Amino acid sequence: xxxxxxxxxxxxxxxxxxxxxxxxxxxxxxxxxxxxxxxxxxxxxxxxxxxxxxxxxxxxxxxxxxxxxxxxxxxxxxxxxxxxxxxxxxxxxxxxxxxxxxxxxxxxxxxxxxxxxxxxxxxxxxxxxxxxxxx
Numbered sequence: 001x002x003x004x005x006x007x008x009x010x011x012x013x014x015x016x017x018x019x020x021x022x023x024x025x026x027x028x029x030x031x032x033x034x035x036x037x038x039x040x041x042x043x044x045x046x047x048x049x050x051x052x053x054x055x056x057x058x059x060x061x062x063x064x065x066x067x068x069x070x071x072x073x074x075x076x077x078x079x080x081x082x083x084x085x086x087x088x089x090x091x092x093x094x095x096x097x098x099x100x101x102x103x104x105x106x107x108x109x110x111x112x113x114x115x116x117x118x119x120x121x122x123x124x125x126x127x128x129x130x131x132x133x134x135x
Contacts, residue, residue, distance in 0.1 A: 023050020045070035067130040082128030
C-alpha cells in the first residue's frame with residue numbers, strides 16, 4: 001500500500017478483505033462517492049471480480065466506464081465478463097525457488113550467491129476489462 005500511495009499520491013484507496021463481496025461493496029462505495037468512471041486496481045482477482053459485479057449492478061460498463069485490473073491471474077479470471085486483466089505471478093518459478101531453498105536448508109548447504117531477497121517479475125495479462133487502446 002505504501003508503494004501504491006507513493007506512486008499514485010492522488011489516487012483513492014480502500015482497504016478491506018480479500019473477497020468477492022468486499023469487491024462489490026468497494027465498487028458501490030466508490031459510486032456512492034460520486035465516482036462515475038476510472039481505473040480500479042485491486043490486490044487480488046477475487047476482489048476485482050466483485051468490483052466488476054458491483055459496477056455492473058449499478059448500471060456502469062466495463063471497460064467503457066470503469067477499467068478493472070486484478071492481481072494473481074487465477075484460473076477463472078478469463079471467464080469473467082468481460083475477461084479480467086490481471087498481473088500474473090510466475091508461480092512455477094516461485095515454487096521452484098522455494099523448493100530449492102528448502103532443500104538447501106534441509107541439507108545444510110547454503111547457496112553463497114543467493115540473496116536473502118529474491119525478486120520475481122510478474123506479467124501483465126491484458127484482457128477486455130482493461131484494454132490497451134482507448135474504448
